[in-house]
Amino acid sequence: MALSGELGTGKTFFTQQLCRFLGIEENVSSPSYVLINLYKGSIPVTHADFYRLTAWEEVLELGLDEMMENRITVIEWPEIAFDLLPENTLHIRFRFSGEAREATINSSVKGA
Numbered sequence: 001m002a003l004s005g006e007l008g009t010g011k012t013f014f015t016q017q018l019c020r021f022l023g024i025e026e027n028v029s030s031p032s033y034v035l036i037n038l039y040k041g042s043i044p045v046t047h048a049d050f051y052r053l054t055a056w057e058e059v060l061e062l063g064l065d066e067m068m069e070n071r072i073t074v075i076e077w078p079e080i081a082f083d084l085l086p087e088n089t090l091h092i093r094f095r096f097s098g099e100a101r102e103a104t105i106n107s108s109v110k111g112a
Helices: 011-021 056-061 078-084
Strands: 002-005 036-039 045-049 072-076 090-097 100-107
Touching (some): 011 045, 011 090, 056 078
Parallel strands (some): 002 072, 002 090
Antiparallel strands (some): 090 100
């Protein structure tokens, strides 16, 4: 899953709720500084944050292929890696809508 949107629109909250649904009991937090968090649940989850990355080569150095094997992978700020993501990536764009927040879901649409 590729989660795009401004700061505070709900990307990490979405990931927390997804992990909770999958039975992950540990604290799910934004990996802004560590870049990747791994969680064990009924289905393992990789939670990545590419906000601080400046080049797609850095994404490759993190082992993008390995982080997507046999697990759900959620990437916040995926724009730098759009061309590296598999075609079956679910793209979710979060945004403010007045006082509320909304999400638009697209599959296989880069730059959603």
